[in-house]
Amino acid sequence: MGRAHVGSSDSAAHGSGGVDVIVVGVGPGLAGASTGSALTAASLQGHPYDLVVSAGIGGGFLPDAPVGSLVVADEIVAADLGAETEDGFLSVTELGFGTVRHQPPGDLVRLVADAAGARPGAVLTVSTATGTASRAAALRERHPTALAEAMEGFGVAEAAVAHGVPVLEVRAISNPVGPRDRAAWRIGDALAALTGGFGKLVPVLESWNRHDS
Numbered sequence: 531m532g533r534a535h536v537g538s539s540d541s542a543a544h545g546s547g548g549v550d551v552i553v554v555g556v557g558p559g560l561a562g563a564s565t566g567s568a569l570t571a572a573s574l575q576g577h578p579y580d581l582v583v584s585a586g587i588g589g590g591f592l593p594d595a596p597v598g599s600l601v602v603a604d605e606i607v608a609a610d611l612g613a614e615t616e617d618g619f620l621s622v623t624e625l626g627f628g629t630v631r632h633q634p635p636g637d638l639v640r641l642v643a644d645a646a647g648a649r650p651g652a653v654l655t656v657s658t659a660t661g662t663a664s665r666a667a668a669l670r671e672r673h674p675t676a677l678a679e680a681m682e683g684f685g686v687a688e689a690a691v692a693h694g695v696p697v698l699e700v701r702a703i704s705n706p707v708g709p710r711d712r713a714a715w716r717i718g719d720a721l722a723a724l725t726g727g728f729g730k731l732v733p734v735l736e737s738w739n740r741h742d743s
């Protein structure tokens with residue numbers, strides 16, 4: 531695989547093999563800055579990363595992504611990067627500047643989904659976690675393929691793309707996206723699922739060759 535970076539709960543991979551796990555913090559800004567710093571440092575040291583994996587817990591859209599399940603992003607979408615208008619939300623792309631989505635390599639997404647038992651779908655990046663049923667419904671209406679939301683993936687992806695490095699996002703579902711119910715969060719179960727999933731992913735990531743995609 532070369533070298534991978536996994537950052538927030540997220541990671542990266544190198545030419546000599548192996549995975550570096552880097553805690554990148556909460557939110558797209560800090561996660562993007564942390565990932566960019568790691569990618570730059572690795573390049574300057576002559577051991578650039580081959581892959582970035584944003585990984586952690588996330589909220590799942592029911593019924594498709596129940597608590598304890600794994601999701602792998604086929605799209606990493608900045609769901610609240612834009613402007614609110616009288617006629618609804620407009621993304622920065624619709625406003626005429628910037629992108630709000632990045633696409634991980636399709637072959638790698640399929641390999642990861644099969645190996646880890648993760649469901650492929652869009653993973654939304656939000657700066658404000660959803661806390662109401664109406665917000666959850668609005669997000670799902672705007673992003674019908676969304677399976678999960680979290681707070682770092684798009685920032686990590688922006689940094690990876692700026693460095694020309696492919697990116698993945700893997701989320702273990704700790705809570706439903708919907709009305710805020712902190713008592714219902716199952717962070718331990720989600721982290722156990724994430725750990726189990728990564729155990730199965732490492733051989734897949736190590737054998738994946740981005741130039742075959």
Ligand SMILES: O=C(O)c1cccc(C(=O)CC[C@H]2O[C@@H](n3cnc4c(=O)[nH]cnc43)[C@H](O)[C@@H]2O)c1
Binds near residue numbers: 588679680682
């Ligand atoms: O207490 C709350 O209401 C609350 C709301 C959002 C996030 C938190 C956290 O403590 C976790 C932040 C951390 O976890 C990811 N995450 C997990 N579930 C969700 C979610 O439903 N929506 C957005 N982010 C989520 C996130 O990526 C952060 O890294 C507490």
